[in-house]
Amino acid sequence: MGSRSPIAMKPFENNENDLENGFDKDTEKTTRSTRVTKIPNQALLSGLAYCISSCSMILVNKFVLSSYDFNAGIFLMLYQNFISVLIVSTLSFLGVISTEPLTWRLVKVWLPVNFIFVGMLITSMFSLRYINVAMVTVLKNVTNVITAVGEMYLFSKHHDNRVWAALFLMIISAISGGITDLSFHAVGYTWQLINCFLTASYSLTLRRVMDTAKQVTKSGNLNEFSMVLLNNTLSLPLGILLIFVFNEVDYLSKTPLLRLPAFWLVMTLSGFLGLAISFTSMWFLHQTGATTYSLVGSLNKIPLSVAGILLFKVPTSLENSASIFFGLLAGVFFARAKMRERSQT
Numbered sequence: 001m002g003s004r005s006p007i008a009m010k011p012f013e014n015n016e017n018d019l020e021n022g023f024d025k026d027t028e029k030t031t032r033s034t035r036v037t038k039i040p041n042q043a044l045l046s047g048l049a050y051c052i053s054s055c056s057m058i059l060v061n062k063f064v065l066s067s068y069d070f071n072a073g074i075f076l077m078l079y080q081n082f083i084s085v086l087i088v089s090t091l092s093f094l095g096v097i098s099t100e101p102l103t104w105r106l107v108k109v110w111l112p113v114n115f116i117f118v119g120m121l122i123t124s125m126f127s128l129r130y131i132n133v134a135m136v137t138v139l140k141n142v143t144n145v146i147t148a149v150g151e152m153y154l155f156s157k158h159h160d161n162r163v164w165a166a167l168f169l170m171i172i173s174a175i176s177g178g179i180t181d182l183s184f185h186a187v188g189y190t191w192q193l194i195n196c197f198l199t200a201s202y203s204l205t206l207r208r209v210m211d212t213a214k215q216v217t218k219s220g221n222l223n224e225f226s227m228v229l230l231n232n233t234l235s236l237p238l239g240i241l242l243i244f245v246f247n248e249v250d251y252l253s254k255t256p257l258l259r260l261p262a263f264w265l266v267m268t269l270s271g272f273l274g275l276a277i278s279f280t281s282m283w284f285l286h287q288t289g290a291t292t293y294s295l296v297g298s299l300n301k302i303p304l305s306v307a308g309i310l311l312f313k314v315p316t317s318l319e320n321s322a323s324i325f326f327g328l329l330a331g332v333f334f335a336r337a338k339m340r341e342r343s344q345t
Contacts, residue, residue, distance in 0.1 A: 046284040047296055053276040054297075055304045058133060060270045062312065065129040068266075070257055072248040073125030076267065077118075078239035081232040083271025084278075088229045100226040102233060105216040113209045114234040116202045121235075122242065123195035130188025133308025134316075137301045138177045138327035139192045141170035144334060146200035154204060160341050166334035173327030180320035228278050298335040302328050 064070050092099045100106065128136055145167045151157040178189060214222050222230075243249055257263045285293050305324055309316060 043284075043287040046280065046287045047292075050277070050280040050284040050293075051296065051300045051303075053273055053280045054300060055307065057270065057273040057277055058128070058136075058304060059307060059311065060266065060273060061125065062128050062133055062308065064263075064266055064270060065125065066312065068257060068263060070255070070263075071129075072243075072251055072255075073129060074122055074239060074242050074246055075248050075252060076270070077121045077125055078236065078243065079267055080271040080274045081121075081235045081239065083268060084228060084232045084275045085236065087272075087275055088225055088232075092225070092229070097225045098223070099229050100217045100219060100222060102230060103216065106213060106230070107234065109209060109213045109216055110230055111234065113202065113205055114231055115238070116198055116205060117231050118235045118238050118242070120195060120198040120202050123191050123198060127188050127192035127195055130185040131192060132181075132183060132312060132314040134305035134314065134324045135177055135181055136192060137305050137308075138324050139174050139189070140196065140199075141327055141331055141334075142174055142193065142196040143199045143203075145171060146196060147203050150200055150204045155207075160337070160344075162337035163334065163341055166330055166337050169330035169333065170327060173323055173330050177320060177323035177327060180317060180323055182315045182317055182320060224278060224282050228275070294338065295332070295335045298331045301331055 061076070064076060065073060070076065088097070088099065091097045131139070148159055148163065148167055152159070178184065210222060214220055217226075243252075252258060281293070284296070305328060308314065
């Protein structure tokens with residue numbers, strides 16, 4: 001997703017996951033064609049780095065929004081994106097990575113996607129403030145359902161019965177999880193459902209816009225780092241505008257949190273982690289492949305959910321825990337079903 005799965009990271013369902021992290025089929029082909037002999041230890045190391053960075057990003061955001069009771073999610077997103085722009089621009093200037101120049105033609109093509117990208121990140125922040133990490137993880141499965149339906153109507157893409165069965169299990173787990181959630185918050189659930197629609201829209205829109213965007217770049221390509229720079233740079237002026245629209249300026253001028261060095265350190269860490277997801281996901285994909293990458297992404301939700309419950313002392317019941325676990329297994333089942341579908345095509 002941009003710089004993360006929404007994280008926005010954070011947020012990304014086999015083909016859909018790859019798109020939200022900035023990977024499409026062309027990127028995967030490039031990855032395979034440039035792959036050299038891989039060392040097993042590097043594959044393991046890159047996988048661990050990807051899992052740690054993606055889990056840490058969500059947990060740190062939850063810590064900032066809930067434990068610190070920070071009520072300015074748009075400002076947090078803005079600061080994280082600023083950190084990403086600063087680091088990527090520096091690395092590009094030093095020649096460590098290559099990025100496409102941000103021309104006006106490219107900006108015009110990418111702007112509609114960026115509006116969805118910003119909405120996706122902001123709604124993720126808003127929902128995470130009210131909902132525990134485990135339920136956010138389960139509810140995000142709804143994105144897969146919306147994306148699958150969107151693919152069917154927009155791209156005439158048909159899925160096999162295993163995929164639809166997995167999607168049905170995801171819906172059941174999300175509903176049962178919400179019903180049994182002891183810390184249910186209507187506002188948080190509303191924001192999360194909006195986030196699911198925006199994330200699916202971002203994934204579906206990105207497929208069409210990327211082809212057009214590649215045609216207006218100098219190299220004829222648009223790599224992950226260019227998309228990180230493009231998305232995050234364009235999000236800065238829009239983020240500043242939304243801070244005034246949602247009246248976060250008044251809160252920021254009064255909160256004592258911005259006078260705490262420790263708080264700034266945690267926010268800066270969240271910015272580094274957001275960018276780390278982009279780097280580690282690329283590294284992991286290079287070392288393994290899209291199939292392993294997608295399956296690990298699904299399995300990664302299990303320790304994330306457990307950590308979220310334990311670290312933030314979330315009140316839960318046996319029924320709710322069973323619903324969460326059921327939803328996580330449905331996610332793994334979905335990943336395996338998509339693998340079989342991909343291998344058959």
